[in-house]
Amino acid sequence: MDLARRRFDAVIVGAGGAGMRCSLQLARAGLRVAVLSKVFPTRSHTVAAQGGIGASLGNMTEDDWLWHMFDTVKGSDYLGDQDAIEFMCREAPNAVYELEHLGMPFDRNADGTIYQRPFGGHSANFGEKPVPRACAAADRTGHALLHTLYQCNLAARTEFFVEYMALDLVRDADGDCVGVMALEMESGQTVLLESKVTVLATGGAGRIFAASTNAYINTGDGLGMVARAGLPLQDMEFWQFHPTGVAGAGVLITEGVRGEGGILLNALGERFMERYAPTLKDLAPRDFVSRSMDQEIKEGRGCGPDRDHVMLKLDHLGAETILKRLPSIREIAMKFANVDPIREPIPVVPTIHYQMGGIPSNTNGQVVAPGKDGASAVVGGLYAIGECSCVSVHGANRLGTNSLLDLIVFGRAAGNHIAGALAKGAAHKALPADAGEATLARLAALDARSGGERTQDVANDLRRAMQAHCGVFRTAALLDEGVRKVAEIAQRAERVAIQDKSRIFNTARVEAIELSNLVAAARATIESARARTESRGAHARDDFPARDDANWIKHSLWFAGASVNASALQYKPVQLTPRTVPSFAPKKRTF
Amino acid sequence: MIATSPVPRPNAAASAGTARFRIYRYDPDRDAKPHMQELEVQLHRHDKMLLDALMRIKSDVDDSLSFRRSCREGVCGSDAMNINGRNGLACTTNLRELSQPIVLRPLPGLPVVRDLIVDMTDFFRQYESVKPYLVNHTAPPEKERLQSPAQRDELDGLYECILCACCSTSCPSFWWNPDKFVGPAGLLQAYRFLADSRDEATNERLDNLMDPYRLFRCHTIMNCVDVCPKGLNPTRAIGKIKEMMLRREI
Numbered sequence: 121m122d123l124a125r126r127r128f129d130a131v132i133v134g135a136g137g138a139g140m141r142c143s144l145q146l147a148r149a150g151l152r153v154a155v156l157s158k159v160f161p162t163r164s165h166t167v168a169a170q171g172g173i174g175a176s177l178g179n180m181t182e183d184d185w186l187w188h189m190f191d192t193v194k195g196s197d198y199l200g201d202q203d204a205i206e207f208m209c210r211e212a213p214n215a216v217y218e219l220e221h222l223g224m225p226f227d228r229n230a231d232g233t234i235y236q237r238p239f240g241g242h243s244a245n246f247g248e249k250p251v252p253r254a255c256a257a258a259d260r261t262g263h264a265l266l267h268t269l270y271q272c273n274l275a276a277r278t279e280f281f282v283e284y285m286a287l288d289l290v291r292d293a294d295g296d297c298v299g300v301m302a303l304e305m306e307s308g309q310t311v312l313l314e315s316k317v318t319v320l321a322t323g324g325a326g327r328i329f330a331a332s333t334n335a336y337i338n339t340g341d342g343l344g345m346v347a348r349a350g351l352p353l354q355d356m357e358f359w360q361f362h363p364t365g366v367a368g369a370g371v372l373i374t375e376g377v378r379g380e381g382g383i384l385l386n387a388l389g390e391r392f393m394e395r396y397a398p399t400l401k402d403l404a405p406r407d408f409v410s411r412s413m414d415q416e417i418k419e420g421r422g423c424g425p426d427r428d429h430v431m432l433k434l435d436h437l438g439a440e441t442i443l444k445r446l447p448s449i450r451e452i453a454m455k456f457a458n459v460d461p462i463r464e465p466i467p468v469v470p471t472i473h474y475q476m477g478g479i480p481s482n483t484n485g486q487v488v489a490p491g492k493d494g495a496s497a498v499v500g501g502l503y504a505i506g507e508c509s510c511v512s513v514h515g516a517n518r519l520g521t522n523s524l525l526d527l528i529v530f531g532r533a534a535g536n537h538i539a540g541a542l543a544k545g546a547a548h549k550a551l552p553a554d555a556g557e558a559t560l561a562r563l564a565a566l567d568a569r570s571g572g573e574r575t576q577d578v579a580n581d582l583r584r585a586m587q588a589h590c591g592v593f594r595t596a597a598l599l600d601e602g603v604r605k606v607a608e609i610a611q612r613a614e615r616v617a618i619q620d621k622s623r624i625f626n627t628a629r630v631e632a633i634e635l636s637n638l639v640a641a642a643r644a645t646i647e648s649a650r651a652r653t654e655s656r657g658a659h660a661r662d663d664f665p666a667r668d669d670a671n672w673i674k675h676s677l678w679f680a681g682a683s684v685n686a687s688a689l690q691y692k693p694v695q696l697t698p699r700t701v702p703s704f705a706p707k708k709r710t711f
Numbered sequence: 712m713i714a715t716s717p718v719p720r721p722n723a724a725a726s727a728g729t730a731r732f733r734i735y736r737y738d739p740d741r742d743a744k745p746h747m748q749e750l751e752v753q754l755h756r757h758d759k760m761l762l763d764a765l766m767r768i769k770s771d772v773d774d775s776l777s778f779r780r781s782c783r784e785g786v787c788g789s790d791a792m793n794i795n796g797r798n799g800l801a802c803t804t805n806l807r808e809l810s811q812p813i814v815l816r817p818l819p820g821l822p823v824v825r826d827l828i829v830d831m832t833d834f835f836r837q838y839e840s841v842k843p844y845l846v847n848h849t850a851p852p853e854k855e856r857l858q859s860p861a862q863r864d865e866l867d868g869l870y871e872c873i874l875c876a877c878c879s880t881s882c883p884s885f886w887w888n889p890d891k892f893v894g895p896a897g898l899l900q901a902y903r904f905l906a907d908s909r910d911e912a913t914n915e916r917l918d919n920l921m922d923p924y925r926l927f928r929c930h931t932i933m934n935c936v937d938v939c940p941k942g943l944n945p946t947r948a949i950g951k952i953k954e955m956m957l958r959r960e961i
Contacts, residue, residue, distance in 0.1 A: 162874055163787040220855040223845030223909065225863065225870045232857030263786060264870060271844035306824055335782040368757055371784045452784060455803050576770030620775035622740040625825040628774040
C-alpha cells in the first residue's frame with residue numbers, strides 16, 4: 121500500500137461540535153489545520169442533538185452558574201471533577217453568546233433574547249425547582265449548532281479531509297503523539313498525517329449496544345486508537361440510558377418534550393415519576409428516570425402487548441406548541457412509531473445514548489495518563505475533546521444539555537491552548553522509523569484473510585452481549601459471564617474476513633476496522649463495570665445497590681494490554697475541590 | 712448477478728418476510744460499466760425502513776454493496792438515493808410504501824464514485840459559493856444579539872436543510888449546469904442568510920446571484936419541493952430572492 125505523507129500544525133480527528141469548535145479557533149489563529157472526518161462534517165452525530173445547550177443566561181427566570189454547577193455535580197453522582205465542572209458552567213453563557221454571534225439560529229423570546237426551556241436535573245437555587253436553562257433552536261439544536269460551526273469553518277478556510285478514517289496514533293519514543301495514520305475512503309489509500317498536535321474528537325461508541333440512539337458512525341474510533349496506543353480509558357462503565365428512545369426503533373425523543381411539559385405514563389395511566397421524584401418529577405436526571413421506568417416495567421405496569429415500554433404523553437401541550445417547539449419530534453413519532461403526538465402518546469423505552477467515560481483529559485483538552493511515577497502526566501502532542509474524552513464533567517451521569525456545552529467549551533479551550541502552545545514556535549518532532557507499519561500490517565492482514573466470519577455477525581454478537589450483560593441493572597454473575605463472552609468475541613473480531621476487496625470506497629473494510637474499535641470500547645466498559653462494586657449514577661448494581669463513597673469516589677482507568685487477557689485497571693482520585701468556590705460534598709441524591 | 716439468500720443463523724431474529732431489489736452497481740476497480748443487480752433479502756422483525764433492508768443486505772447477503780449512512784433518523788442527510796425513480800432518504804422511507812422490486816440508483820446527475828455513492832463536489836461547491844455564513848461586521852454586544860420572534864420566524868423552513876442533495880439532483884436545471892446554476896439547496900441557504908435580521912451583506916449576496924445562470928436558471932419546475940425529505944420549499948426561497956432583487960432595482 122502507498123503511504124503518502126502530509127504535514128500540518130494540527131490534525132483534528134472528527135468534525136462534530138467539539139472538533140469544529142476547536143478547528144475554528146485554530147484556523148482563526150492562522151494555524152495550518154486538517155480536520156479528518158469519516159463523513160461530511162454536517163453529518164457528524166452532533167447533528168442529532170435535539171433539546172438544547174445548557175447555560176445560566178437567566179433569560180426566562182433568574183439563574184446562576186453556581187446553580188448550574190451544583191446540578192452538574194449532583195447529577196454526576198459526585199464522580200465529576202469539580203474544577204472542570206466549575207470551568208464549564210462559568211464559561212457556558214459566553215460560549216453560548218459566541219454561538220449566537222456566529223449566526224446560530226436560536227429560538228427567541230418576545231424581548232429578542234435566546235429562548236430557554238427546562239431540562240432534566242437543572243434546578244434553581246440548589247434543587248428547589250426546575251429552571252429553564254436549555255438554550256434551544258426548536259428541537260434541532262444540534263443541527264443548528266453543527267451547521268453554524270461548519271459554515272464558520274468554511275469562512276475561516278479550515279482544511280477538511282472528508283471521508284477520511286483515522287486508523288492509529290503515531291507516537292515516538294518519548295510517548296509523544298507526532299501524527300495519525302488515516303485511510304482515504306474514496307481511493308483506499310493510506311496516508312500519514314504528521315502534526316505537532318493531534319486532537320481526538322471522535323465522539324462516543326454508542327454502537328457497542330444493541331439498542332442505541334446513536335448513529336452508525338459512533339463506533340468509538342478514538343477510543344480504539346488510544347487503547348491500541350497503550351493509553352487508558354477512563355470511567356467507561358458509565359453509560360447513559362436516555363429515558364425516551366422510541367420503543368423498537370431506538371430513535372431519540374428529546375428530554376425537551378418533558379421540558380415543554382410532556383409526562384410519562386404507565387399502563388395504568390399514572391404519572392409515575394411523581395412517586396420517584398416528588399420535586400422534579402419527569403424532569404429528574406436521566407439515570408433516575410430510566411431506572412424508574414425500568415422499575416415500572418419490571419413490576420408489570422409497562423404498556424403494550426408485551427408490557428415492555430411506557431408512554432410519553434404530550435397532546436395536552438397543544439398543536440401550536442408541538443408544531444413550534446417540537447416539530448422534529450412529531451416527524452420522528454409519525455415515521456418511527458406511527459403515532460401523531462398531537463393526538464396520541466409516544467411509546468418509549470430507556471435506550472443507550474451517551475458515554476460519560478472516555479479518554480482522560482484535563483480542562484485544556486490535553487490527554488493525561490499515569491506517568492512513570494504513577495501520577496497523572498500530560499501526553500505530549502495529544503488532545504481529546506467532546507464525547508470521546510473524559511474531563512470529567514459528567515461523572516457517573518450527564519445532565520441533558522451539558523453534552524453540547526461540553527463540546528463548545530472544551531473545543532474552544534483546547535483550541536486556545538493549542539494556539540498558545542504552537543505560538544511558541546514548536547517544530548515537528550521526528551517520526552519514528554517504523555511509523556505506521558503496525559497499521560499497514562493490520563490492514564494487509566484484513567485484506568489477505570479469506571473464509572473468516574462476517575464483520576456484522578461478530579458486531580451483532582458484541583452488541584447483544586453488551587445489551588444483555590451490561591444494561592440498566594447489573595450483577596456480578598451477569599458481568600462475569602459478559603466479560604467472558606466479550607473476550608471471546610474480541611478474539612473472533614481478530615479473524616473477520618471481508619468479501620469486498622475493492623480499493624474504491626470500501627465500506628466493508630471500514631466496518632471491519634470499526635469493529636476493532638467497538639471491541640476496545642466494549643471491553644473497557646464491561647471490565648470496568650465488573651470491578652466497580654457499588655451503584656453510582658448510570659452504573660446500577662443489583663448486588664451493590666448503595667453508593668459507596670468510602671471506597672469508590674475514584675475514576676477507573678482501563679488499559680487494554682497487549683492481549684485480551686492482559687488488560688488492567690487502575691484508579692485515580694476525583695477532583696472534589698473546585699477552582700474558586702467551596703466544594704459540594706457528596707449527599708444522597710433525591711429529586 | 713443474483714446473490715444467494717443468507718444462511719440461517721441461530722441468533723437471527725424472527726423473519727418478517729423478504730424484500731426484492733434491483734440495485735445499480737458500479738465498482739470502477741472491477742467493473743467496465745455499471746449494471747443492475749437483482750437480489751432478495753430476508754427481513755427481521757424490526758426492519759421497517761429501506762435503510763434497515765440495505766444494512767441487512769450488506770451484513771447478510773453482499774458486503775460489497777456501497778452506500779453512505781449515519782444517523783438513520785433523517786437528520787444527517789447521508790443516505791439520499793433514487794428510490795423507485797424518486798429521490799429520498801433510505802432511513803425515512805418505509806419499506807411498506809415501496810413497490811417491489813425496489814429499484815435503487817444513485818442520485819441522478821452527479822458522477823458515481825461507486826454503487827449508490829455519488830461525488831458531491833459540484834453540489835457542495837455551489838453551496839459554498841453563496842457564502843453560507845453570517846456576515847456581520849458590527850462588534851457583537853456582550854450578550855446575544857437581539858432578534859424578535861417574528862424576525863427569527865423568517866429562518867424557519869430555511870435553516871433546517873440537511874444537505875442531502877435530493878433537491879438539486881432532481882432539478883433538470885442543475886443537471887444541465889451543475890457548475891453554473893447554484894441549485895435549490897444552495898439557493899435555499901443563500902436566502903437563509905438574506906432573511907437573517909443579523910446579516911449585513913444583503914447587497915453582496917444579491918450581487919453574487921446577479922447572473923444569467925446562478926439564480927435565474929430556476930424555471931420553477933418544483934421537483935425540489937416535491938422531493939425534499941424535510942418538507943422545505945426552495946422554490947419559494949428562490950422567489951423571495953428574485954423579489955429582493957426586484958425591490959432593490961426600484
